[in-house]
Amino acid sequence: MRMLLTLWRREMSAYFLSPIAYVVLVFFLIVMGLSFWTLITLLVQGPSSSGVMRVLLGESLFFWLALLLVAPVLTMRLFAEEKKTGTIETLLTAPVSDVKIVWAKYLAALAFYIILWAPTTVYAVLLARFSPETAPIDWGSMTATYIGVGLVGAFYISVGLFTSAITRNQMVAAMVCFSVLCAMFFAGFIPYFARTPWIQEAGRYVSSVMHMMEFSRGVVDTRPLVFYLTGTLLMLFCTVKVIESRYWKA
Amino acid sequence: MISVSHLTKRYRGVAAVDDVSFEVERGEVVGFLGPNGAGKTTTMRILAGYVAATGGRVLVAGYDVVTQSLDVRRRIGYLPETAPLYSEMRVDEYLRYRARIKRVPARRLRSAVAGVKERCGLHQMGREVIGRLSRGFRQRVGLADALVHDPDLLILDEPTLGLDPNQNRQVRNLIGELAPHHTILLCSHFLSEVEKTCDRVLIIQQGRIVASDTPDRLKETLGGGNRVRAHIKGPAADVEKKLNVLPHVQRVDIRRNEPWNECLIESAREVDLRPNVFELVVRNGWGLRELSLANRSLEDVYLGLTLGDGAADRRPES
Numbered sequence: 001m002r003m004l005l006t007l008w009r010r011e012m013s014a015y016f017l018s019p020i021a022y023v024v025l026v027f028f029l030i031v032m033g034l035s036f037w038t039l040i041t042l043l044v045q046g047p048s049s050s051g052v053m054r055v056l057l058g059e060s061l062f063f064w065l066a067l068l069l070v071a072p073v074l075t076m077r078l079f080a081e082e083k084k085t086g087t088i089e090t091l092l093t094a095p096v097s098d099v100k101i102v103w104a105k106y107l108a109a110l111a112f113y114i115i116l117w118a119p120t121t122v123y124a125v126l127l128a129r130f131s132p133e134t135a136p137i138d139w140g141s142m143t144a145t146y147i148g149v150g151l152v153g154a155f156y157i158s159v160g161l162f163t164s165a166i167t168r169n170q171m172v173a174a175m176v177c178f179s180v181l182c183a184m185f186f187a188g189f190i191p192y193f194a195r196t197p198w199i200q201e202a203g204r205y206v207s208s209v210m211h212m213m214e215f216s217r218g219v220v221d222t223r224p225l226v227f228y229l230t231g232t233l234l235m236l237f238c239t240v241k242v243i244e245s246r247y248w249k250a
Numbered sequence: 251m252i253s254v255s256h257l258t259k260r261y262r263g264v265a266a267v268d269d270v271s272f273e274v275e276r277g278e279v280v281g282f283l284g285p286n287g288a289g290k291t292t293t294m295r296i297l298a299g300y301v302a303a304t305g306g307r308v309l310v311a312g313y314d315v316v317t318q319s320l321d322v323r324r325r326i327g328y329l330p331e332t333a334p335l336y337s338e339m340r341v342d343e344y345l346r347y348r349a350r351i352k353r354v355p356a357r358r359l360r361s362a363v364a365g366v367k368e369r370c371g372l373h374q375m376g377r378e379v380i381g382r383l384s385r386g387f388r389q390r391v392g393l394a395d396a397l398v399h400d401p402d403l404l405i406l407d408e409p410t411l412g413l414d415p416n417q418n419r420q421v422r423n424l425i426g427e428l429a430p431h432h433t434i435l436l437c438s439h440f441l442s443e444v445e446k447t448c449d450r451v452l453i454i455q456q457g458r459i460v461a462s463d464t465p466d467r468l469k470e471t472l473g474g475g476n477r478v479r480a481h482i483k484g485p486a487a488d489v490e491k492k493l494n495v496l497p498h499v500q501r502v503d504i505r506r507n508e509p510w511n512e513c514l515i516e517s518a519r520e521v522d523l524r525p526n527v528f529e530l531v532v533r534n535g536w537g538l539r540e541l542s543l544a545n546r547s548l549e550d551v552y553l554g555l556t557l558g559d560g561a562a563d564r565r566p567e568s
Contacts, residue, residue, distance in 0.1 A: 006350040010336075017338040086334030090395065093298040093330075094351045095323040247302040 004100050004107075011078070011108030021112065024073055028066055028116050035062040036123045043131070064209075067152065068185060072177035074112055075160025076170040078105045079243070083168035098243045102161070102236060109157045117149060141218030148215030151228040152208055156181055158235035165242040184208065251276045251403055251433040252297065257306035259292050266292045267303070268457035274450075276402075279429045281448035281465075282437040285556050289457040290437050291331060294405050297435070298328040311402055324353060327401035331408050333392030337381030341372060341391055344380060345398055352399035366394040369427075371420060385412040393421065397428075404434045410443060422447055441549040451548070455556050465548050470519060472551045475500060478515045478523045479544040483537030486511050492534065496526050510537075514544065 015021040082088040091101060124142055163177040164170075188207030191200045204210055211224040252274040259267040267289040274280050284290050295301045296308060299319040307314065313321040336344060345363045354362050367373050370390040375383070380391060393409055409425070410418045418440075425434060425447050438444050444451060445465045453461040461468055482489050486504065489511050493502045501516040517523050524541055531538045546554075 003351060003353075006347065010347050013343075014336070014338065085337070086330060086332055087336055088334075089295075089300055089330045090328070090334055090348075093300050093323055093326075093328045094348070095320050095353060096351050097320065246300070 003096055004104055007096065007101060007104030008108050008111075011105050012111060014077075015108065015112050018077075020073065020077070024070060025116060028070060029119060031062045031066040032120050032123075036120075038062070039123075043127075063212075064185065067156065068178065068181050070113070070116065071153065071156035071160045071181060072163075072174040074109050075157055075164050075177065076174040077164065078109065078161055079165040079239075080168055080170045080173045084170070092243070092246070099240055102165075102240050102243060106158060106161050106236060106239075109161065110154060113153045113157060114150070117146070117153075121146075138218060141216060144218045144220050145212075145216045147220055148212050148224075151225065152212065155228045155231045155235070158232040158239070162235045162239045162242070165239045251278070251311060252435070253307075253309040254293075254297075255307050257293070257296065257308060258304050259289075259296060259301070260304045265457050267296070269306070270454070270457070270459050271306075272452055272459055272462060274433060274435060276433055277430065278450060279425070279434045279436065279448045281444035281451045282435055282454065283439075283441070283444060283451060283552055284454035288454045288556075290454055291407060293454070294328070294407055294435070294437060298326060298405055299323050300328075324399075325401055326403045326405055327396035327399065328405045329392050329396040329407060329409055331411070333389050335380045335388060335391055335395075337379075339380055340376070341367075341378050341380060341383075342376040344391065345394055348395045349398045354399050362398055362400070366397045369397065369424060370394040386414060386417045389413060390417075390421075393424070402433060404428065404432050406434065407437045408439065409436065410438065410440060418443070441547070441552055445548045453552060453555055460555050461551075468551050469546055469548060472554060475519045476517050476521060476523065477544045477546070478517070478527060479540060479542050480513045480515065480527050480531075480538065481510045481540040482513060482531055483509050483539070484511065484531075484534060488534070489513065489536065492530060493527070496523065496530060498523065498526075510539065 079088070082091060092098070159180055160173075160177040163180065164173040167173050167176070184206065185208060187203065188209040190203030191207060191210065194200045194203055205223065205227065211221075211227075214221055214224070252272075254273070255271045257267055257270045258265060270289070270293065282290055282293070292301070296303050297310060297315065299315050299322050302316055309315070310322045311325050313325070315322050339347070342363065345366065346359060349359050349362050364373075367376065370393050372387070372390055372394055375387060375391075378387075380388065383391065389409065389412060393406070396404060396406065406425075410421050413421060422443055425436065428434065429447075436444065436448060449464060451461070451463065451465050451468060452459055461472065463471070486506055490502060490504050490513075493499060493504075493513060493515055496515075498517045498521040499515055500518065503514040505512045515523055515527065522543075524543070528538070528541060
């Protein structure tokens with residue numbers, strides 16, 4: 001446990017010692033700020049029937065743009081950079097297990113992701129404080145939305161970690177991750193136009209867009225919960241295997 | 251300390267290391283030599299637990315490098331060839347981090363880091379960002395990292411690469427200081443360095459160990475007999491003929507450099523020809539401006555082994 005913490009701290013400090021953390025933070029806050037601004041203009045036009053969280057997060061283009069871009073950027077250097085500079089060799093010959101290294105890197109990226117989202121809670125507080133309506137914010141649906149954000153992010157970051165482990169080039173890692181996430185994101189629209197019932201059903205199961213809509217309505221279904229958690233664990237498992245493959249690669 | 255038996259590593263069917271066996275005793279300093287691509291780095295990586303072998307068995311301090319990898323890694327300090335470091339960290343931060351992941355107990359952390367910094371000449375560099383250090387200092391940080399947990403076995407891949415002659419000597423002295431308490435496997439292209447610091451030399455060529463002995467014995471067995479260099483002024487043909495008939499002389503090479511004959515006279519190992527040559531010169535009334543032993547260096551032996559037979563003789567005489 002102490003070892004995991006040591007490794008995690010070094011990954012966290014690596015984020016904040018490189019300009020990438022600040023660039024991502026600024027980019028993300030601008031995008032979320034735009035999203036918030038869209039919401040305000042909508043609310044100003046009159047009481048909205050659609051839930052606030054849905055507009056702010058679930059159905060917002062800004063939200064998805066940010067999510068699809070942030071995961072690759074946060075994860076691209078985790079392994080690719082270490083491979084490029086050769087530090088992977090000193091890291092993997094230290095008396096630490098590969099599993100711990102993968103977890104430390106993953107948890108650091110996840111922690112950064114949470115730090116990224118933390119300021120957006122202020123939006124909800126602002127709305128609750130300054131809105132003329134009595135209760136524009138449904139705290140239950142807000143909690144559910146953040147659970148959804150956490151789950152989707154946890155999975156996307158695990159995909160990014162995996163793509164970073166398979167290459168030594170950060171750009172390649174980011175592009176592959178972005179492509180995979182985009183493919184999954186657009187696969188999420190299949191239920192809207194597919195005619196075959198089982199394809200519709202399967203599409204619904206993997207559709208992040210639909211999941212987020214559910215979450216933003218305040219519905220925490222166990223199906224997406226299981227989907228994201230198992231998906232994350234699978235990607236982490238694959239990452240460990242990729243790291244171990246240096247061993248047997250011929 | 252190290253026991254390697256029938257070690258083989260294949261990359262895409264090509265053997266990088268081919269049926270290598272050797273032992274290193276506790277406290278030994280062993281030089282590991284060979285041309286680039288001969289399998290040195292691969293062997294070191296296998297010892298350090300970074301890659302697994304295709305075949306064979308490697309024990310470090312009695313632990314198997316594959317099945318007891320963490321036990322092995324706890325006991326070795328490994329410095330890879332280019333001393334890879336996190337360039338955004340400061341020297342102190344980095345060494346403390348490395349000490350922690352190498353399980354140095356918290357109460358000894360401070361003294362361990364201070365100790366290796368002192369040893370590696372980094373005591374004033376603690377606040378420096380690694381990325382801004384010169385190559386020599388980066389190399390020393392790498393070495394400090396390898397030493398920080400006081401390992402039983404040090405595996406150093408080219409520790410003096412990129413150092414200036416002064417730093418080179420410092421590192422050599424450091425290795426000398428470490429030698430009594432540590433087992434060291436030192437890979438280097440600087441043969442004079444290996445000759446000075448190592449008890450034993452392993453030479454690897456195309457994935458196979460071609461020689462394993464003390465530097466002195468290698469020179470003795472593979473370097474041929476004694477050689478005497480003499481610069482003699484006199485009629486060339488006469489000089490050559492008379493040198494050749496001296497007792498114990500096996501071979502004479504003469505290069506004309508008017509009016510001098512630069513001779514290289516070879517004899518059996520136990521014979522010193524210098525008095526005989528001197529006497530011959532005096533007797534014939536020739537001139538003499540140099541008379542010295544010119545035995546083959548470890549470098550000659552190395553080149554002879556790795557370039558093929560006779561290569562050492564083809565080298566311009568040094």
